[in-house]
Amino acid sequence: MQKELDRSDVTLITPDVPMSAGVHGGRAKCLQRLIRLNMPVPKTVALPFRTVHRIAAGGVPDTGAILAHFGPQPLLSVRPSSQDPDWGGPGAMLNIGMCDVRHAQLCDEIGERAATSLYLRFIQSFATHVARLDDEMFTPPDTPDHEALALALRTYEEEADEPFPQDVGRQLADVLRSMARAWEGTTARILRKAKGAPEDAGLGLVVQHMVLGVGPGDCGSGVIQFVDPLTGERQVTGRYLSQSQGRDALAAGSEALYLTRDPRGPSLEELCPEQFAELVACGERARARLREEMQIEFTLQGGQLAILDAIRVNRGSRAKVRIAVELAEDGIILPEEAVMRVDPQALSELLHRQVAPGAARDVITRGIAASPGAARGRIVFTATDAQASASRGEDCILVRRETTPEDIRGMHAAVGVLTVRGGVTSHAAVIGRGLGLPCVVGASDLRLDRKAKRLVAPDGRRFAEGETITVDGTTGEVLAGAPVMVEAALDGAFQQLLDWADDARDIGVRANADTPADAQTARNFRAEGIGLCRTEHMFFEPERLSVMREMIFADTGEDRAAVLERLLPMQRGDFAELFEIMAGSPVCIRLFDPPLHEFLPSDRQGMRGLADVLDLPLSDVEARVEALEEYNPMLGMRGVRLGVTVPEIYEMQARAIFEATIAASSRGAKVVPEIMIPLVSAMREVELVKTRIDAVAVNVYNETGADFHYKLGVMVETPRAALRAGDIAPHCQFLSFGTNDLTQMTYGLSRDDAGRFMSAYVKARVFPEDPFHTLDIDGVGELLTMGAERARESVPGITLSICGEHGGSRSAIAFSRAIGLDYVSCSPFRVPAARLSAAQLAIADRQIGDGLEVG
Ligand code: PEP
Ligand code: MG
Numbered sequence: 001m002q003k004e005l006d007r008s009d010v011t012l013i014t015p016d017v018p019m020s021a022g023v024h025g026g027r028a029k030c031l032q033r034l035i036r037l038n039m040p041v042p043k044t045v046a047l048p049f050r051t052v053h054r055i056a057a058g059g060v061p062d063t064g065a066i067l068a069h070f071g072p073q074p075l076l077s078v079r080p081s082s083q084d085p086d087w088g089g090p091g092a093m094l095n096i097g098m099c100d101v102r103h104a105q106l107c108d109e110i111g112e113r114a115a116t117s118l119y120l121r122f123i124q125s126f127a128t129h130v131a132r133l134d135d136e137m138f139t140p141p142d143t144p145d146h147e148a149l150a151l152a153l154r155t156y157e158e159e160a161d162e163p164f165p166q167d168v169g170r171q172l173a174d175v176l177r178s179m180a181r182a183w184e185g186t187t188a189r190i191l192r193k194a195k196g197a198p199e200d201a202g203l204g205l206v207v208q209h210m211v212l213g214v215g216p217g218d219c220g221s222g223v224i225q226f227v228d229p230l231t232g233e234r235q236v237t238g239r240y241l242s243q244s245q246g247r248d249a250l251a252a253g254s255e256a257l258y259l260t261r262d263p264r265g266p267s268l269e270e271l272c273p274e275q276f277a278e279l280v281a282c283g284e285r286a287r288a289r290l291r292e293e294m295q296i297e298f299t300l301q302g303g304q305l306a307i308l309d310a311i312r313v314n315r316g317s318r319a320k321v322r323i324a325v326e327l328a329e330d331g332i333i334l335p336e337e338a339v340m341r342v343d344p345q346a347l348s349e350l351l352h353r354q355v356a357p358g359a360a361r362d363v364i365t366r367g368i369a370a371s372p373g374a375a376r377g378r379i380v381f382t383a384t385d386a387q388a389s390a391s392r393g394e395d396c397i398l399v400r401r402e403t404t405p406e407d408i409r410g411m412h413a414a415v416g417v418l419t420v421r422g423g424v425t426s427h428a429a430v431i432g433r434g435l436g437l438p439c440v441v442g443a444s445d446l447r448l449d450r451k452a453k454r455l456v457a458p459d460g461r462r463f464a465e466g467e468t469i470t471v472d473g474t475t476g477e478v479l480a481g482a483p484v485m486v487e488a489a490l491d492g493a494f495q496q497l498l499d500w501a502d503d504a505r506d507i508g509v510r511a512n513a514d515t516p517a518d519a520q521t522a523r524n525f526r527a528e529g530i531g532l533c534r535t536e537h538m539f540f541e542p543e544r545l546s547v548m549r550e551m552i553f554a555d556t557g558e559d560r561a562a563v564l565e566r567l568l569p570m571q572r573g574d575f576a577e578l579f580e581i582m583a584g585s586p587v588c589i590r591l592f593d594p595p596l597h598e599f600l601p602s603d604r605q606g607m608r609g610l611a612d613v614l615d616l617p618l619s620d621v622e623a624r625v626e627a628l629e630e631y632n633p634m635l636g637m638r639g640v641r642l643g644v645t646v647p648e649i650y651e652m653q654a655r656a657i658f659e660a661t662i663a664a665s666s667r668g669a670k671v672v673p674e675i676m677i678p679l680v681s682a683m684r685e686v687e688l689v690k691t692r693i694d695a696v697a698v699n700v701y702n703e704t705g706a707d708f709h710y711k712l713g714v715m716v717e718t719p720r721a722a723l724r725a726g727d728i729a730p731h732c733q734f735l736s737f738g739t740n741d742l743t744q745m746t747y748g749l750s751r752d753d754a755g756r757f758m759s760a761y762v763k764a765r766v767f768p769e770d771p772f773h774t775l776d777i778d779g780v781g782e783l784l785t786m787g788a789e790r791a792r793e794s795v796p797g798i799t800l801s802i803c804g805e806h807g808g809s810r811s812a813i814a815f816s817r818a819i820g821l822d823y824v825s826c827s828p829f830r831v832p833a834a835r836l837s838a839a840q841l842a843i844a845d846r847q848i849g850d851g852l853e854v855g
Pocket of ligand 1: 425532534717737738739740741742803804805
């Protein structure tokens with residue numbers, strides 16, 4: 001037999017009684033605050049987590065101690081009170097204490113029909129939620145009369161094998177037990193864990209005197225809040241329903257009253273102006289003192305207002321930002337607190353159109369969420385069709401097995417991209433993020449039937465070219481049809497929040513930007529410069545691609561020089577434009593990286609086209625392409641290896657950078673370009689490239705007489721470069737960790753193929769997360785730590801950064817701060833979330849330092 005619970009398990013909520021969210025739950029604490037604000041809260045007692053836990057384990061609830069607070073024949077409600085109200089809990093139970101005797105009394109007080117209706121409602125909820133009987137047998141009758149009541153009581157007795165309990169103590173004990181057990185159940189655990197609750201999260205319960213909301217005079221119940229839950233704009237929303245209880249008003253439809261005057265119908269403001277004014281005053285007080293936008297549940301009983309409960313207004317991402325900013329602007333919270341209240345994910349959602357919360361989603365399949373935002377359009381299977389579709393003004397989704405540089409134009413033309421293969425750092429993903437184009441990759445359950453021009457879903461559904469689908473790059477889902485969307489929202493509140501974030505932040509945030517459009521986005525999002533410009537992406541435009549191919553096919557040094565002469569002004573123009581857009585902020589240009597064969601056609605038709613352009617026999621083209629093919633191109637002739645073996649390309653790029661520097665500096669802010677060498681693994685590579693670049697700089701200076709400076713840096717993206725960072729550092733001014741390749745090479749895991757088995761690996765917990773998505777602190781992080789330490793040992797104060805895709809994620813930013821990097825660089829559309837994450841981390845550190853509570 002369990003020990004009887006003692007009286008300290010039951011606390012009457014008064015202004016001064018010790019009460020905390022960590023012991024009694026957020027609802028109990030909130031009710032105490034409302035009481036302290038002199039709001040008319042009915043008498044309430046709170047049961048702490050440990051008591052509820054004991055009840056769930058079989059302990060006998062001390063109902064005597066509870067009931068002692070409420071006088072004879074009380075009617076009570078019980079509500080859950082978890083530590084964080086977002087973790088949920090069992091539904092509220094109302095009207096506990098209804099029995100034959102109480103029913104008879106109520107018939108005199110509020111009339112037989114109303115009393116019977118309350119009794120029937122209680123029997124129904126007790127039967128289904130406590131006695132766990134079949135819901136259908138207790139559907140409330142149309143006419144709540146004596147017979148219906150007799151039938152309900154009889155049905156209960158037959159189904160439960162006992163009469164409906166008439167003792168309030170027994171009813172209350174059963175309700176408490178059933179709510180306590182529901183919290184411990186598997187479903188509830190899974191649901192709250194998904195919302196971030198710890199394994200041992202506790203449940204408190206609050207027992208409150210019922211204010212009926214039913215009876216003579218002005219009686220009813222309602223729910224009021226003072227902001228729009230989607231936009232966060234200040235406005236009263238909610239409903240009130242005469243002769244009702246709980247949240248009935250919200251479900252009532254046209255019988256419910258508006259709260260404020262409304263042309264569509266009568267309102268509480270008109271019907272009960274005094275009570276309405278009191279309610280609004282309570283709302284204002286709650287906002288100012290609870291420092292939050294609250295939704296208030298209230299009742300009128302004979303014209304008297306009672307405040308039953310208040311919870312944080314449930315809100316969408318846009319409202320989250322606006323509410324936090326306006327609370328700070330009104331001096332209710334500090335700007336830093338506003339910064340802490342918005343999760344970076346919410347901010348990212350505002351940058352893109354999204355599927356509206358609550359919209360119906362017909363999920364075809366799930367892939368990897370590679371670039372956030374949602375887009376809907378007609379299916380096209382080739383880049384050419386995407387361009388044709390765009391020229392007709394039709395939105396299209398480009399569906400490919402995987403994308404290659406040749407698809408760039410099509411990606412520009414499409415509103416979203418879906419690939420069957422690939423991971424978070426695959427071509428489609430990187431380009432998609434750069435363009436802010438919603439993108440789902442690695443949807444490997446989809447079958448792509450290119451000949452028949454259709455997609456086959458895992459459930460067998462077929463989607464032909466021209467049919468509309470939606471890609472949700474935020475969740476990774478592919479949806480049939482066109483669900484309702486919400487637009488991007490970069491309003492004043494968004495900008496203000498980020499201004500405050502920047503005041504708090506202590507690590508730089510730059511953007512990875514390859515094109516003027518990317519650079520403009522980076523600047524709009526106030527990136528502090530470009531941390532990585534992948535110059536090979538500048539060659540994907542068709543005109544450039546063919547010049548590039550000519551260069552690759554050049555037989556002699558002379559021929560190559562001639563083609564490079566044609567590429568030079570193009571690159572000079574590219575760089576000058578980037579410098580001008582960035583207006584003096586640093587721009588880090590990475591010299592050419594990928595293997596040459598990536599620029600060559602892979603199919604016969606493409607080769608024939610190339611043979612035409614180059615006026616060469618097809619067999620020559622085929623032979624050349626074959627000769628350039630590598631077994632493992634990602635570990636082959638790319639990056640600095642190309643720079644060492646075909647130095648003219650880097651020399652052309654260096655010249656273009658210097659000439660653009662001179663031109664841009666003469667027109668505006670002084671430019672100090674940063675030149676970065678990719679895929680270095682040995683110090684000597686840096687020496688060789690540096691000597692050539694310095695020579696180009698001297699030549700340009702001699703030719704123009706214009707003075708300029710530049711910085712040379714190395715991308716640390718091979719494990720050896722990290723290990724030998726101490727050797728490499730003295731030859732350059734900065735090092736930037738390319739965590740995409742570094743992850744690939746540390747794990748020996750192909751960036752482009754890992755998507756095929758990654759989910760199986762994560763499911764089997766081989767990896768806790770996809771390491772291309774979440775920086776592997778244990779392994780790759782150790783190389784970063786070592787590299788940073790060794791570089792600084794030999795060159796104290798050398799600039800260090802991360803420019804792989806991880807750079808925008810909170811965990812990578814936390815790690816970068818911990819090892820003292822100077823900045824992170826990420827896709828332009830991730831910059832706002834990165835600025836916010838960086839600020840939150842800095843504020844949290846300071847709060848810990850000051851001994852304050854974090855969060
Ligand atoms: C990297 O490898 O981390 C990187 C930024 O370069 P890329 O993705 O272009 O290989
Ligand atoms: Mg790389």
